[in-house]
Amino acid sequence: MSKAKKQRKKTSLSPSRVIKPDSAAVKPASTLDIIQNRRSIRKFKTDIPTDADIENILEAARWAPSGLNNQPWRFLVIQDKAIKGGLAQFTKYKTIIKEAPVLIAVCMDITESYNRDKDLMAIGACIQNMLLDAYALGLGTCWLGEILNRKEEVSGFLKLSKDLLSLR
Ligand SMILES: Cc1cc2nc3c(=O)[nH]c(=O)nc-3n(C[C@H](O)[C@H](O)[C@H](O)COP(=O)(O)O)c2cc1C
Secondary structure, eight states: OOSSOOOOOOOSOOGGGSOOOSSTTSOOOOHHHHHHHOOBOOSOOSOOOOHHHHHHHHHHHHTSOOGGGOOOEEEEEEOOHHHHHHHHTTOSOHHHHHHSSOEEEEEEETTSOSOHHHHHHHHHHHHHHHHHHHHHTTOOBOOOOGGGGGHHHHHHHTTOOTTEETTO
């Protein structure tokens, strides 16, 4: 890869999806409101988020800061029941894994890595962006770290390449 800073791809997604007041008299949520009011959600409605919502969340993820702008994150969007069922065996949070309509596995591309500590910081920022964006879209989320106790098995189950370990 050249040393030039990678340019972030522009997309056609409209930023206007972030909380809109019903009328001009309603004050829009501030960033601090969104940060303070987001909560981890562990029970889900059966409604399925739209593809546009999922794209929006991934866009928020991609705009996270990263050391040297190396953007080491990669994402797997999982909606297939059988895959969710298979993943559930690797965590005590089986119900969340099975019942959340969408899972987003965040992986680190170790071929992009230049400093493991900083790459992990960037991945954390990326995940937080996703949680906040989802909340602003009216969607509940829960960050599941516990499944990483069995990250090698998870990576094998998801058939991740060895360059793309599930937060190795
Ligand atoms: C790195 C990390 C790992 C987490 N892992 C889990 C998890 O495995 N299971 C779970 O239910 N919540 C998990 N959480 C969510 C925390 O429990 C939650 O953020 C915390 O209790 C504060 O609650 P709040 O998110 O509602 O503010 C994790 C959060 C972080 C940042």
